[in-house]
Amino acid sequence: MPNKNLSLRDQTTEFLLYTAPNGAIKVEVLLGNESIWLTQKRMAELFGVGVAAISKHLDNIYASGELQQEATISILETVQQEGSRQVARKLEYFNLDAVISVGYRVNSAQATQFRIWATALIKEYIIKGFAMDDERLKNGRYFGKDYFRELLERVRSIRASERRIYQQITDVFAECSIDYDPKSETTRLFYAHVQDKFHFAITGHTAAEIISHCAPVILREVVPATLREVVPVILREVVPVILREVAGSICEARAC
CATH class of the missing domain: 3.10.260 (Mlu1-box Binding Protein; DNA-binding Domain)
Incomplete structure (x- = not known):
């Protein structure tokens, strides 16, 4: 019914x-x-x-x-x-x-006019990944709800994606470097530095500070008492190496 x-x-x-x-x-x-x-x-x-x-x-x-x-x-x-x-x-x-x-x-x-209009929107969505009605977003509340805030939240989420930002930075770095080598120490250090910048821009802390702030919580809430003496060593010695390797793997992925 x-x-x-x-x-x-x-x-x-x-x-x-x-x-x-x-x-x-x-x-x-x-x-x-x-x-x-x-x-x-x-x-x-x-x-x-x-x-x-x-x-x-x-x-x-x-x-x-x-x-x-x-x-x-x-x-x-x-x-x-x-x-x-x-x-x-x-x-x-x-x-x-x-x-x-x-x-x-x-x-x-x-x-037919309706289908032309609707098909154009579908095509734009398929090609670009989005379709927008600029005037509606400016004026709002056509359907009793203002979707402008939702749009801002979704855009903010996309902009905060490290993977997407890293891809853009990788493209720029690779295209501007005449002798680009994803395995070189210079490239690895560059991406490690960029990663630190992103961490700070998003959280207000560097990668090392994030690890330092999280360590007490990890020790207290997650790690068994028998391993608590080992974890600080791992955080201090191993994690920085992992971060450098991650930055390097991003470079290598871009080269592929």
């Missing part, structure tokens, strides 16, 4: 205008549950076809199992003008998943 509990932000009807590139199409849509909700009539206006065509495509979509009715349909009581009267009727609203699926099946000029 379709979902009958469409929850609207502050229980008011809101509208979003969808305008085609020729500026001719304007469709009222209901915003709720961070999605777009359209009736079959509004969907028909959006794609420039009759309601019967929309109904046929929706039946095929649900029959094929592409979408589930209970996940994509909500029934809402809507007041509409019928002649001189305002009548309250229960109407089926279909969410964004259903709208997109119908848009890829309908044969009309407006549906």
Whole structure:
């Protein structure tokens, strides 16, 4: 059964205008549950076809199992003008998943415009790994939630990735070095120094300081009492060697 509990932000009807590139199409849509909700009539206006065509495509979509009715349909009581009267009727609203699926099946000029737009976004995502609506991010809250903060957090996470940053630094270093040798001591020391810089930029501490700060916790919480005299030696003598080897392996990987 379709979902009958469409929850609207502050229980008011809101509208979003969808305008085609020729500026001719304007469709009222209901915003709720961070999605777009359209009736079959509004969907028909959006794609420039009759309601019967929309109904046929929706039946095929649900029959094929592409979408589930209970996940994509909500029934809402809507007041509409019928002649001189305002009548309250229960109407089926279909969410964004259903709208997109119908848009890829309908044969009309407006549906073609929709597919060109949607395909361009998919292509951009496949090639670049991201697709953005700059104006929406600037203005925010199209769907009751501002995704700008989420975008910032994801970008911050990507920028903090040592693996990604190391790759960029490796590329620059290799391309600018005429006699680049991934096994040379100079290269190894360079990457060890860069790694220390990154550690400090992210944590405020050098690699040695991080080890020093973590050592008491490791000794107290992790290491058995019988090994606690050995661990400081490992941290002091072995870990720096490992760090240098890691930096060197990055160079070698770049050379391959």
